[in-house]
Amino acid sequence: MSAATETGAAPAWFAAALAQAPERREVEVDGTPVRYRAWGEAGRPGLVLVHGGAAHSGWWDHVAPQLHSHRVVALDLSGHGDSGRRAAYDMGTWAREVVAVADAERLSRPVVLGHSMGGWVSLVVGVEHPDAVAGVAVIDSPLVRRPPEEEQLRDRRRPHRTYPTVEEAVGRFRTVPAQDVLLPYVREHVAADSLRRDGDGWTWKFDPQLWGSPPLLTELLPRLTVPAALFRCEKGLVDPRMAAEMAALVPGGLPVVDLPDAGHHPMLDRPLALVTGIRTLLAFWPHPA
Template structure:
């Protein structure tokens, strides 16, 4: 049943979602340290920059229905190496991925963008803020926990999901699950993200990510005190970051860490509460509007 004020298309897809996907991105590539890095871009060139970083085993298409709603900015979302349509490497690390973030921003002419990362992408965003703080207006993380390794990486190491081959596309789409799993997905969002997560191989279809992308990452606890850029945390109500953990995280950041709660959101808010996520990000960008950090 649709809510008042939330019209649907004939196929039962919310009109806002259809409009967002109609704002198709530009697809581009840049070579970083010998590997091709694919990215998507939305919005008018010359606007303030925002770089979106997906989580482990995900890809830039997870932002397809979010990025067009952030129209105050030139938004780019990259496929980290080993993910999506980017090339693969023998070894992956957050430092390497941070350089990919900055290379994509430079290719688009984004001066001191805001970097927003989800889950494992939060580790990447924080690494940007630690190692390249002068190059960004701020970094924000979505539900990256304090004392755990990225949960997607733990699951991939344990189950080797990237090596499964499904006989046909529809079977593969039906098998799509997030890492970690959650109870609620908007079906139209799940369908779109799942289809973009697959590639054809001999014998059928498999996931795009390189199953060897996982590794040991520095704990968020060790990154937060070293931040050299303004930062913010989006906490998902049903995610991995508890209120007590969020308070502890804020205490670790010099100057403090704004924490925004996303109501009813699981660990992957772009899949179950995308409009709440958009509202929160819009609010953050209102304080980081022109590529310069707000004064204390």
Template sequence: MSRPGSPETGEAVPAWFARALAGAPEHRDVVVDGTRIHYRAWGEPRRPGLVLVHGGAAHSGWWDHVAPLLGTHRVVALDLSGHGDSGRRQGYGMQQWAREVLAVAAAEDLPRPVVLGHSMGGWVALTVGVEHGDDVAGVAVVDSPLDRQPPEEQSVREQPLGQRVHTDLEVAVARFRTLPPQEVYLPHVRDHVARGSLRAVEGGWTWKFDPTFFGSRPLVRQLLPRLAAPAALFRCERGLVTPEMAAEMVALVPGGLPVVDLPEAGHHPMLDQPLALVTAVRTLLAVWPSGAAPSA
């Protein structure tokens, strides 16, 4: 069964995707250290908590078709400061972003949630696990490589795209590319994410993220041995974390690190293999009930 075609390609939109978007989130704000932080929330308020953290130059709407399928939990996805519909700061850091994650969880009354971060968001999730391990049930990272700075930040540093103004919305949507780029996207997902990535400005449309969000970050290698919370890795088969790198990451974590491979997924699995990602996250949440760490 399918739905009418996406605006971009005319291809049929799968029924699961249409149903997911029909489960529209609640949009809320919380002020953290003087800056407004926007977030989306799905599911029953009294369920266990899951916080989703997007990658660099992305936004909470990247999870719009994923979060509604995680119905066992109250799911929140925030726009980190400098991204999406949140405010901007003079400077950005992982510890600041980690505080934003916990502030959103507190605003939703989610004690000890699971925190899952993609790419640069994986750095944020790991920072939560290092600095605030007692406040979370576990942290999970999606394709955050071991010995690199966040790849999105490097791309923005080399190609300052954030200030470009497009006079036509459809042209801007058509030019949407991920950082770093990948070969495969589901057209209906790409179209939805691209439209949510743009804001109206004088003269047209531009990308929502602050082009100065990048900075010097600790390496994943430095964070893993310091984790004070259970952790897991989702490795994208066609992403940045190789099997050899994943094995090295496992060895760095006291007590080990569960690794789940996402078959055929590129670095951005919510754009090319979202159902595989959903299945993996559902399994993780069954093992890690919020409020309690998994037994040894």
């Protein structure tokens, strides 16, 4: 856990969001099952949410139901959550998983939004599958570094520890990088959904061998031909100067949405600000027919 958490019971908006239980589905991609969650009415414009490294689709459980204008899907990338594992992982494969999930849901050129490492995946979708998406957006994916969760965890390629109880495991939940504030009710929900049974105990779902060698954003941003946007977290990894450098690399520019007082993981500390930003972006971006 990071240095401090905000306290208090879960507010009504959080309970209402979780009450909108997602549909849970599966599609096979390159021989591996990919699980995903879906919210909203079929036929609405599509939005695909891509989690960060070592995370899972449940990180969006309290965000996705509030994006009422769209049919929203959030997948577990292979090696994460409840999806299958592979012998090796790469951004191109994960990008194909995003497109396959959108196709399975019959989403016509959805917007793809990814957090941290998921931002890399989203940009690869935009570069390698431009005809499949209406636009791509990233949340706090830094320009000249690998995603922080990969950078810090790739050197710890060892089996996960097993905990005797869910409560003990949840108490050990950490974000990478750490941040000063995590809303406790969000943290507990996300942490509990990050666990799987391991014999008589509980361990983390993600594959400790999942780290690959992604391209840097300096390589991806100049190749974009679809609309793109950046959500910049005030207390995250992308400072205003870096955001300006990123915008200069994108043909046609890069709108930057600032999330005040947000850490690297805004869905865990400032989720309503994140929802507001996403709603605004979706309202302004054109919807494909």
